[in-house]
Amino acid sequence: MLLMDALFNSLLVVSSGYAMYTLRPLETPYGYAAAALSLVHGLLGVARAASNDDDECNRLRLITSGIMEIVPLPLTNIELYLKSTNPGLALAHGCFVVPLAYDLMAKMGDNEDTSTETLKELTLLGNVVSMLFLGVNQLSNMYGGMAAIAFAARYGSVILDYYWEGLGSDFNLLAHSMFIVLMTMTLSAK
Numbered sequence: 001m002l003l004m005d006a007l008f009n010s011l012l013v014v015s016s017g018y019a020m021y022t023l024r025p026l027e028t029p030y031g032y033a034a035a036a037l038s039l040v041h042g043l044l045g046v047a048r049a050a051s052n053d054d055d056e057c058n059r060l061r062l063i064t065s066g067i068m069e070i071v072p073l074p075l076t077n078i079e080l081y082l083k084s085t086n087p088g089l090a091l092a093h094g095c096f097v098v099p100l101a102y103d104l105m106a107k108m109g110d111n112e113d114t115s116t117e118t119l120k121e122l123t124l125l126g127n128v129v130s131m132l133f134l135g136v137n138q139l140s141n142m143y144g145g146m147a148a149i150a151f152a153a154r155y156g157s158v159i160l161d162y163y164w165e166g167l168g169s170d171f172n173l174l175a176h177s178m179f180i181v182l183m184t185m186t187l188s189a190k
Contacts, residue, residue, distance in 0.1 A: 002049045002052060003049075004170055005045060005048075005049045005169070005170070006045075006046055006049035006050065008045075008170045008173035008174055008177075009042045009043075009045030009046045009049060009173060010042070010046055011042075011173065011174065011177045012038055012039075012041065012042035012045070012173050012176055012177045012180070013039060013042035013043055013046060014177075015038070015177040015178075015180045015181045015184075016035045016036070016038040016039035016042055016177075016180055017039060018180075018181065018184060019031070019032075019034075019035035019038075019180050019181070019183065019184040020032060020035045020036060020039065022184050022188050023035060023184060023187055023188060028079055028187045029079075030075040030076070030078045030079040030082075031075065031076060031079045031183055031184070031187045033075055034071065034072040034075040034076055034180070034183065035180055035183075035184070037064070037067055037068065037071055037072065038068065038072060038176060038180050040064060041061075041064040041065070041067070041068050041176075042173075044060055044061050044064055045061065045173070048061055062107055063104065063107050063108070066100075066103045066104065066107055066120075067100065067104075068176060069103075069120060069124070069154065070096055070099055070100045070103065070120055070123055070124070071096065071100060072150075072176070072179060072180070072183075073124065073127045073128070073131070073146075073150045073179075074093045074094075074095075074096035074123070074127050075093075076131070076146065076179075076183050077090070077093045077127050077130055077131055077134070078090045078093045078094065079187060080131070080134055080143065080186070080187075081093065081134065083187075084134060084137070084138060085137075086137075089130075092130075093127065093130065095123075096123050096127070098119065099116065099119035099120050099122075099123045102115075102116045102119055103116050103119075103120060124150065124151075124154055127150070128147045128150055128151050131143050131144075131146060131147040131150070132144060132147045135147065140186070142182060142185065142186045143186070145182055146179055146182045146183060146186070149175050149178050149179045149182065150175075150179060152171075152175055153171075153172050153175035153176060153179065154172075156168075156171060156175070157169065157171045157172040157175070
């Protein structure tokens with residue numbers, strides 16, 4: 001199981017490295033930040049799989065998992081809205097900071113509750129709908145693909161994990177890798 005975990009984390013590291021190589025931080029700062037967060041998450045996963053010790057990197061990995069659930073989609077939405085005909089709507093996507101702060105406080109204090117999960121779900125669903133809206137307005141299938149991948153990363157991994165334990169986390173890493181690659185292709189095309 002650790003071999004598969006290392007493989008999918010390595011895939012996330014490679015796709016994030018490709019994104020950081022392709023994107024320019026001054027031109028696309030939010031996309032670059034999403035790629036950097038993904039790179040850190042992937043490197044922690046590779047280190048955890050290589051050390052074969054779950055306790056050493058588990059706390060930090062738990063925090064970055066919460067960040068990966070919330071942050072990449074809103075950052076991508078901000079970047080895409082800034083490049084669209086309605087750049088004023090990008091500011092609304094900055095609200096992801098609220099559920100992120102609650103999630104980080106809950107994970108650091110070991111007191112997670114359902115309200116934090118509800119905030120995370122609403123943030124994800126709102127950002128998926130927003131990306132679909134922008135995709136329809138910009139006539140871009142890539143935006144729809146990124147929204148579908150973000151949705152599948154969250155809910156598809158839960159369904160897969162229900163039927164085969166451990167498969168959901170691998171699917172989640174694969175979906176995050178695909179999202180980063182599509183984001184890079186979309187942002188570098190403009």
